[in-house]
Amino acid sequence: MSSQLTRILKKAVAIEEESFKLYTLAQEKAKLASSKVFLKQLADTEMEHKRKLVGIMENKAQLLNLGGQKGKLEDLKIVDYMKDIARLSDDASYQEILTYAAQREKRTHDHYVSLAERFQGTSVGDLFEKLAEEELKHKMELEKEYDDNLLREN
Ligand SMILES: [Fe+2]
Numbered sequence: 001m002s003s004q005l006t007r008i009l010k011k012a013v014a015i016e017e018e019s020f021k022l023y024t025l026a027q028e029k030a031k032l033a034s035s036k037v038f039l040k041q042l043a044d045t046e047m048e049h050k051r052k053l054v055g056i057m058e059n060k061a062q063l064l065n066l067g068g069q070k071g072k073l074e075d076l077k078i079v080d081y082m083k084d085i086a087r088l089s090d091d092a093s094y095q096e097i098l099t100y101a102a103q104r105e106k107r108t109h110d111h112y113v114s115l116a117e118r119f120q121g122t123s124v125g126d127l128f129e130k131l132a133e134e135e136l137k138h139k140m141e142l143e144k145e146y147d148d149n150l151l152r153e154n
């Protein structure tokens with residue numbers, strides 16, 4: 001494996017670890033049990049993504065049942081036109097965490113799409129294509145959670 005590809009995969013692993021941390025932190029901020037379950041599932045998915053990336057680095061565990069169940073999900077585009085949150089403060093509210101996380105998922109999706117194009121036709125390209133799909137799904141799920149929470153509070 002080229003060192004450039006190794007660097008790309010390592011960066012993706014770091015992204016997945018960061019996502020895992022974010023959803024673990026968010027579980028503490030969430031009030032509803034259903035929110036905690038949702039965030040725990042997201043954290044687990046990110047761990048699974050990391051595992052797939054590491055697997056491909058070690059050149060085993062070829063593809064790839066990522067287990068993305070394809071339910072119908074609507075892209076609410078809530079965060080698309082919001083100002084980007086650069087970083088989260090320690091006292092960030094649950095809503096801010098959800099916004100930040102959804103924006104981050106969108107960026108990760110875009111990053112993986114470009115990698116999927118770059119490595120098109122290879123197992124690495126296939127992996128990034130599947131990961132991109134899942135990150136977009138995460139973004140939409142986070143927006144739904146955001147929306148549900150707003151409705152509950154108002
Ligand atoms: Fe991920």
Ligand SMILES: [Fe+2]
Nearest residue numbers: 019105135138
């Ligand atoms: Fe994600």
